Amino acid sequence: MTGKGLRAAGGRHPSRWLDPRGRHLGTWAFVLNRLTGLGLVAYLYLHLIVLSTLLRGPAAWDGLVAVFRHPVFLAFDVLLVLGLAVHGLNGLRVALVGSGLLVDRHRALLVAAGVLIGLVGLVAAVRTFA
């Protein structure tokens, strides 16, 4: 039971992470953790590239900072804080449950993480735009 067609029809692919049908809260937490992880790695490299502007002198840096004060970029800042909160707090849940602690409360932990993430996002948005 092998052959090109068979392998092509079955198999495994990360695209299955993004198939919302029939999935529960835990899988969405898993998917969010993956996506925020990738996003944070991408941000780290972007951040280093942006910092390299300092090599071109204070004027170049000040110009860039002025651009980043635009509300669109400030919204990205809030998104970054949210991404950190999702990855960090869900990571804490996974570490706790994955060590055999509070396994029976994994759903409550997920809800608590969700509430905290919402609060962090709210505070970040208020402090950024107020």
Next chain:
Amino acid sequence: MSDRRAMNQARMVLLRVFRYRNGDGAPRYDEFRVPVGPRTTVLDALLGVRRRQDPTLTLRHSCLHASCGMRVNGQEVLACVTRLDGLGDRVVVEPLAGAPVVSDLVVDMEGFYGRLEPSGRPLVRTSEHDTPALMELERFEDCIECGLCLSACPVAATDPRYLGPAALAAADRLIQEPRGADRKEVLGWVDDAHGAWRCHAAFECSEVCPAGVDPAGAIMGLRRRLLRDRLPRLAGRSDREARP
């Protein structure tokens, strides 16, 4: 009640069924309109399709052996106990994910059963060894080896070497009730990057398990045991000191 009378009373549902034959370039979806009564299951409807509309439709079913696992509207279910009523007027039926498709709704379960083998099929009672037929069929274990957990697991979606929820749950069961098995050997088997440590606590396996096995809880139990074994070693204490 005759088939004709039943059809007159039933509402019609559109089934979109995954079709694939070994050698086909790509899978396709065929649509079948089927009559659905309040007690019609997905399996009833598919067998009806095969009887009346398309005899080439391939599916696997065997009462009491949980071999009719498939995805209905994306959710892993046993077709024989999933009623169509309430699933909407348009229902998508697909084979389990994470395993090669043999034909239409039939997947190759060899990899799934292969993962279970090292567990030694733990709950075959010693007395049953004298009855070869029973030894093959009965395992006295809540897990019905339907494969829904592996299909639903997001980690198994990308890691073909992952032992998977069913095998890890079997390992946990074996550790709880070893019946002569070597606990250390079992822990050594699951103490692997593609074993108990690969799980990412999505708990999807426990959500879809039709037998209430809670494989995710079992995996966390294994990890707790592994950590209990490892921590004293990390702290510089020998096994003998750690477990008096």
